[in-house]
Amino acid sequence: MESPALALQRHFLTGSSCFSPKPSLSLRLPAAIVRMSLREDGPSVSVVGVTGAVGQEFLSVLSDRSFPYRSIRMLASKRSAGKHLTFDGRDYVVEELTPDSFDGVDIALFSAGGSISKLFAPIAVEKGTIVVDNSSAFRMDENVPLVIPEVNPEAMVHVKLGCGKGALIANPNCSTIICLMAATPLHRRSKVKRMVVSTYQAASGAGAAAMEELEQQTREVLEGKEPTCKIFKQQYAFNLFSHNAPVLSNGYNEEEMKLVKETRKIWNDMNVKVTATCIRVPVMRAHAESVNLQFENPLDEDTAKDILGECPGCGVGRIRRDVSQDGDYGLDIFVCGDQIRKGAALNAVQIAEMLL
């Protein structure tokens, strides 16, 4: 059943997600976005899930980028309420997330898991807040833009801050963001037909507790003790395993199908063929991905390096002509990105910046 908030969203979003093949458009904000009637002292902001790994990174990114705000509320579960946080030199008390948390809030950055987003994001939207949601709850909803600012800013062209109407924008999954940051500029030049992705995913994707578990287990293993497994079923220290997301009836886990489905939505191309194998490796917070690309038209290695060399947010690493494909129709690329930063918090804050 569609929530009232989503019905509201639909109103704004018609025709908003067409993929632009022009690379020069990647970072130019559509004119519609800058028309707004926001207060000059900046938006009021709420951070939902502020005590988590991504929540903490939201604060760090907001501060690093001097995000303009007139007020900021730190929201978390009852368990964390009352904790003190320092942000931009001021002391804040973490408040419990309730339906009243969004009164007068312009922008809310959510990273508290799918069930919290499902419950509270529609409430926030009804109150006129623009929610940037880091969970998977609304990503595949056809009325919700799924946005990587460098990739498909046009998807949020109809979302406006300051018009009194709330909206929901979804942050893609971390592995999708990191993959598409590199694959999209190549796709724009020479359409990707098929993509085979194998991931090397960090502990951070499962939150701060998973990072602590990796550290604790590693100490235990080095001391010759049995590793303590809480977050993951298996030993994580010096080990790797299939991503812990639930396995679906087709044998893929949810993390893998996110890469498949989110790529189609972000590229607005229902025909792009994607398969993924998602693996957790014992690293802390950077995801890596081995991406094999098959193109409709030739794209040589040097051109690919030039294209990526000019892309904001990309550093060029290994790019190889795939020897298993004829001519210049295939490339192997290896991509890495900070899972918490570009894979989550930075991307969400960039979306918020586009609203200003």
Place this chain on the structure above:
Amino acid sequence: MESPALALQRHFLTGSSCFSPKPSLSLRLPAAIVRMSLREDGPSVSVVGVTGAVGQEFLSVLSDRSFPYRSIRMLASKRSAGKHLTFDGRDYVVEELTPDSFDGVDIALFSAGGSISKLFAPIAVEKGTIVVDNSSAFRMDENVPLVIPEVNPEAMVHVKLGCGKGALIANPNCSTIICLMAATPLHRRSKVKRMVVSTYQAASGAGAAAMEELEQQTREVLEGKEPTCKIFKQQYAFNLFSHNAPVLSNGYNEEEMKLVKETRKIWNDMNVKVTATCIRVPVMRAHAESVNLQFENPLDEDTAKDILGECPGCGVGRIRRDVSQDGDYGLDIFVCGDQIRKGAALNAVQIAEMLL
């Protein structure tokens, strides 16, 4: 220039490497191999590079499998000569490897690096020894069988122990062995056209010192210290990087091209298309590989599970129909194997067993 030993090899090997499409043949030894005139008290064996990670595993595997031998010599560099080793309850002194080390030796298991193999394997062969070489030195020599016993035992059908003539047999690279143990039974049923491999390789592939480096660096990082880099240029603890093999002119590193070329040779199929991305991950000694397979004929997931379930040396894990390919023409499999054991020592000892 071809060495005399290799000219000798050619004599034995004509027509030996045709790939058998019948899975039932996989572990049946061709009759020619069992005709031999070996002494009843077993062969004399030399282990070259006995103090290394694979050398130590040779001993462990020989002991575990009760490999019959009448004598065994422990050979290593001058630096390790004089060290004492216990094997099968007896004390041995490590001897320096010299040209005389192979006098009267029936089988030599080499794992001391390519340059040692290049120098000493031909000498051993001239002296009538059958060398099973774990280095890459002779793998792509057309006169040298490249053998995984479960995959292509027929490649060594003309190598005979006890006939007074030496021979060279190459052990494939660890990542090739682990990949093909799973891919071959499927390939036999429904020819593989193309294979995209991404590896997750353990420290052990770079030897015992690399395993120690991973352990030491991990301790250092946990103590907040700078990690000490000796074997690898980069931090290895809680990190990953492209395999440290030299990068070739096509951008692939040697490890990646081994997977491409060795697969062609072992399958005796110059048309099979393979690409690989080889990555070191901070695990100790098990390699894992994400393998995407494209078949000439349909092969469904359940049949694939049944096939692999019956394969000696395979345990069935994740097998998925690839959603990026039409119908049943593609599978995603994830394979793991002990790099030191099946990836090196066990495979070599299995080859030696086939000679008995």
